[in-house]
Amino acid sequence: MSAHIDAPAEPGVAATPTSMQAALNAALRDALTEDPSVVVYGEDVGPLGGVFRVTDGLAGEFGQERVWDSPLAEAGIVGTAIGMAMYGMRPVVEMQFDAFSYPAFQQVVSHLAKMRNRTKGAVSMPVVVRIPYAGGVGGVEHHSDSSEAYWTHTPGLTVVTPSTPSDAYSMLREAIASDDPVIFLEPKSRYWPKEELALPVRTEPMCTARVVREGADVTLLAYGATVKTALEAAELGGQEGLDVEVIDLRSLSPFDDETVDKSVRKTSRAAVVHEASKFVGYGAEVAARVTERNFYYLAAPVLRVTGFDIPYPSPKLEEFHLPTAERILDALDTWDWEA
Amino acid sequence: MSVDFRRGDLPTLPDSAPVTLIDDEGHRAADARDGGFDFPGADELKSLYRKMVVARRFDVQVTTLTRQGRMATYPSALGQEACEIGATAALRAADWLFPTYRDTIALLTRGIDPVDIFPSFRGDWHCGYDPSAHRTAPQATPLATQALHAVGAATAAKLKHDDVATLAFLGDGASSEGETHEAFNFAAVWQAPTVFMLQNNQFAISVPLAKQSHARMLADKAVGYGMPGYRVDGNDVAAVYAVVKSALGRARAGGGPTLVEGLTYRIEAHTNSDDPSRYRDDADVATWKTRDPIERLEKYLLSTGLLGEDDRRSIAAEAEDLAARTRDAVSAETTLDPLEMFDHVYAAERPEMRRQRDFLAAELARSDEATGANA
Numbered sequence A: 001m002s003a004h005i006d007a008p009a010e011p012g013v014a015a016t017p018t019s020m021q022a023a024l025n026a027a028l029r030d031a032l033t034e035d036p037s038v039v040v041y042g043e044d045v046g047p048l049g050g051v052f053r054v055t056d057g058l059a060g061e062f063g064q065e066r067v068w069d070s071p072l073a074e075a076g077i078v079g080t081a082i083g084m085a086m087y088g089m090r091p092v093v094e095m096q097f098d099a100f101s102y103p104a105f106q107q108v109v110s111h112l113a114k115m116r117n118r119t120k121g122a123v124s125m126p127v128v129v130r131i132p133y134a135g136g137v138g139g140v141e142h143h144s145d146s147s148e149a150y151w152t153h154t155p156g157l158t159v160v161t162p163s164t165p166s167d168a169y170s171m172l173r174e175a176i177a178s179d180d181p182v183i184f185l186e187p188k189s190r191y192w193p194k195e196e197l198a199l200p201v202r203t204e205p206m207c208t209a210r211v212v213r214e215g216a217d218v219t220l221l222a223y224g225a226t227v228k229t230a231l232e233a234a235e236l237g238g239q240e241g242l243d244v245e246v247i248d249l250r251s252l253s254p255f256d257d258e259t260v261d262k263s264v265r266k267t268s269r270a271a272v273v274h275e276a277s278k279f280v281g282y283g284a285e286v287a288a289r290v291t292e293r294n295f296y297y298l299a300a301p302v303l304r305v306t307g308f309d310i311p312y313p314s315p316k317l318e319e320f321h322l323p324t325a326e327r328i329l330d331a332l333d334t335w336d337w338e339a
Numbered sequence B: 001m002s003v004d005f006r007r008g009d010l011p012t013l014p015d016s017a018p019v020t021l022i023d024d025e026g027h028r029a030a031d032a033r034d035g036g037f038d039f040p041g042a043d044e045l046k047s048l049y050r051k052m053v054v055a056r057r058f059d060v061q062v063t064t065l066t067r068q069g070r071m072a073t074y075p076s077a078l079g080q081e082a083c084e085i086g087a088t089a090a091l092r093a094a095d096w097l098f099p100t101y102r103d104t105i106a107l108l109t110r111g112i113d114p115v116d117i118f119p120s121f122r123g124d125w126h127c128g129y130d131p132s133a134h135r136t137a138p139q140a141t142p143l144a145t146q147a148l149h150a151v152g153a154a155t156a157a158k159l160k161h162d163d164v165a166t167l168a169f170l171g172d173g174a175s176s177e178g179e180t181h182e183a184f185n186f187a188a189v190w191q192a193p194t195v196f197m198l199q200n201n202q203f204a205i206s207v208p209l210a211k212q213s214h215a216r217m218l219a220d221k222a223v224g225y226g227m228p229g230y231r232v233d234g235n236d237v238a239a240v241y242a243v244v245k246s247a248l249g250r251a252r253a254g255g256g257p258t259l260v261e262g263l264t265y266r267i268e269a270h271t272n273s274d275d276p277s278r279y280r281d282d283a284d285v286a287t288w289k290t291r292d293p294i295e296r297l298e299k300y301l302l303s304t305g306l307l308g309e310d311d312r313r314s315i316a317a318e319a320e321d322l323a324a325r326t327r328d329a330v331s332a333e334t335t336l337d338p339l340e341m342f343d344h345v346y347a348a349e350r351p352e353m354r355r356q357r358d359f360l361a362a363e364l365a366r367s368d369e370a371t372g373a374n375a
């Protein structure tokens, strides 16, 4: 999947196996180096380097005035980041796990997302809220939520999620440089797999989707961890003669209609795949807008292959909850392919 | 930030008798309750008096306009002028203020034109002034949220080595919110140059303080966070000014945050849509009216010969002038551009936003055409 990557900024740097965790770490390091107004804080992000080690080594390298452990309070973390942004800083803050971002919901929704609008553009909120999210890693309760629908429903936020190390680097750099607040969702189950990569790298713009696998018969729309699942389904489908196109949405808000429309008009069939519950989930938005914009090109209703409408299950049951390649192909089988 | 952990003298419980510099009768308080704070100079007191009189006239005017239906809503601060003005007057121009919906008159002391304050209460836009230009955040409506912003801005100022402090207003009801706790705690741990001005005006809409907090007093809460707390007579502008000024100075000098509880009373209703007769005694209101912050300072200034007839005339003229300007501004027809709704949502342009803007533009053009055709 590295075909899309531009040449490394420093020619001659050899590609090495790089994880998303390492790519994110490098992105933070480079941003801290280049821009003195960037600061990084959150729970355990200092000497420990964060529970996923994304901030590993940064406190030692940049000192406690650039990277530090905050008190354990999510509203406090986002609320103080808002004040810092008002005072000209670019804070990158970490919510330790998806479901622990909920105490900060009010600060994000009522202030972070709205400050520019309230002040007619006078005050920007260049804040990045990094949230390790979603499941598949055997996390205990409250450690595997997919909260994207809450954030994407909020005007004023940009919500993105990388699925590869190269995108993770490039998108985080762009998120930090953005004058809009960015909810940066990091799919936990993708932290450790590696990609041959020479950093720094710049991939496609942060707010665009990307066709990661071309196909003629059906478009799978996936993001974060489900990109991998969708690619597995494409492989499996291929063995049965089904030519599957896979799109990594990358940006959940804004939604890259052009890339998706183009694909759907070509294949005339689409399914969206996510881990979050189905009911009023992000897939509902995707299905609705794909249908609204492409109804006469569609041969079948847009499908949603998602987690069940249950609280995220316990670790030993999560395999039954998460969408799988088989489940995706079974869903595609419900279409009348002769139509 | 670990560099800032200080384990020096931790504060002890504050004195329950409020710091008072000028008492109810307008006399300089002679006992030890002044807590060793600097008594403001004659010019400072006269300036505070002028600001309070002008602010009261403004507040009364806006309440009237609201009753006439020319403003959507207005939470009055009548009776709380000493806290509002005393605390903000202690700020320097470079400091930042983080106000709530209640603290409109405090905005006047930041040089914000009433014309730019109204849009949010009239329903034109959420905030009508440029926060950066006046170093004053938009008035926060969700309770206690602004306290964290004040801590963040103060910490940023400290990281940039700016000689700047921040002031956050809070209400007694807001003190129960989790974010108040987080703000106090962050401020103390980070030794942020922040002063929390907690206006204990006795009620949170209808709920009296006794149903809000079981603490001996709200100023006590500071101690648990490791910051000093003070209770001041919130109707004594000299005391509020002196205590907040000293706290801001300490903050700028690296001494960390302070909680100041101002003991005061909300004379008006919570907002124009509230009926205070359902939850409080007229007798209480009458008693508090006898403790009026403006009359108190006026008595002092008159008895000490600091306030002359000329001063009173010029202050009255300034107040009337502001009231007239306020009436005119509120009554003036405003033209709002509905398309501007889309202009300030994102810094980066979004195709979907452009589509929705175009949709509304087309709709507006059609209705213009229709009304044009009918005319």
Ligand SMILES: Cc1ncc(C[n+]2csc(CCOP(=O)(O)OP(=O)(O)O)c2C)c(N)n1
Pocket: B102, B141, B142, B143, B170, B171, B172, B173, B174, B175, B201, B203, B204, B205, B266, B270
């Ligand atoms: C988070 C939140 N909950 C509820 C409200 C509704 N509300 C507005 S003002 C108020 C009372 C606040 O009382 P206090 O903090 O004492 O301030 P005061 O109005 O007396 O100045 C309430 C409950 C709100 N604005 N925000």
